[in-house]
Structures are given as structure tokens and as C-alpha cells.
Amino acid sequence: MLSARRSKFVEQYILHHNGSKAARDAGYAVSGARVTAHRLLTDANVKAEIAAKSQDLAREYELNKAQVIKEIQAAIKLANNQLDPGAMIKGWVEVGKLMGHYLPEKVEIRASPNQDVIKAKLEALTDEQLMEIINGSSL
Incomplete structure (x- = not known):
């Protein structure tokens, strides 16, 4: 409660x-x-x-996601017939939201057990050495 x-x-x-x-x-x-x-x-x-x-x-209200999407699509068709691209875009944005296309992307970052050692090694490098690593050259 x-x-x-x-x-x-x-x-x-x-x-x-x-x-x-x-x-x-x-x-x-x-x-x-x-x-x-x-x-x-x-x-x-x-x-x-x-x-x-x-x-x-x-x-x-006897609604489900599929019914809502169907009704929005009908409104999009009407907006298309009336040559209203703004309303069409808004309709498709709503469909996208309902389908989960605008959910934040989850990124999992795993820490390396020896990340402190790697960090110390990278911090000890000169700018030139770091640029060589970035450009694909090895040390």
C-alpha cells in the first residue's frame, strides 16, 4: 500500500x-x-x-498498443491526404515512441581488474607516444 x-x-x-x-x-x-x-x-x-x-x-478504454498505433497511422494517412508533413512527422514520432525506438541506449562498462596499471602506463606516455598509438603505430 x-x-x-x-x-x-x-x-x-x-x-x-x-x-x-x-x-x-x-x-x-x-x-x-x-x-x-x-x-x-x-x-x-x-x-x-x-x-x-x-x-x-x-x-x-479497451486499448492496447497495436490499436493506438493503428489509429495514429490512420491520422498519418489523413495528414498525408491534407499535405500536412508536420502532422505526419509528429504521428510517426508517436509511433516510434510507442514501439520503444526512443528509449535511452544502455551501455555496460566493465572495469578491467588491472585498470589502474593501464591508466598509470598511459599517463606516463608522452603526447607523441599517445599520438602514435592513436594512429595505429605501436611503441
């Missing part, structure tokens, strides 16, 4: 999917809204509540 303020955050987040705005609307401090939103959106209970409420909303 979420606190009243967390429940309000969930309700607001579902309305517009803007974490900072949802935090402010739920009564959290304006100055820390972005950090608060991040903390809440990574909380397992809050995430579960957002997922549950989103599913409830979809069932209530």
Missing part, C-alpha cells in the same frame, strides 16, 4: 508521464522534483502501482 502522496504521484504520472511534474503535483518539493521522480519511478511498489493502473486504464 502506497502513502497518499505516492498514490497521488502515480495518478499524476499516469496522466502525463512526466515524472518531475507528477512529483510537483503530488506535493513534493519543487527544487527536488526531478530527483524525487527518479527515486519514485525506480521504487518497486510505485512501479507496480503504475503498471497496474495503466493496465486498468487500458482495459477500461
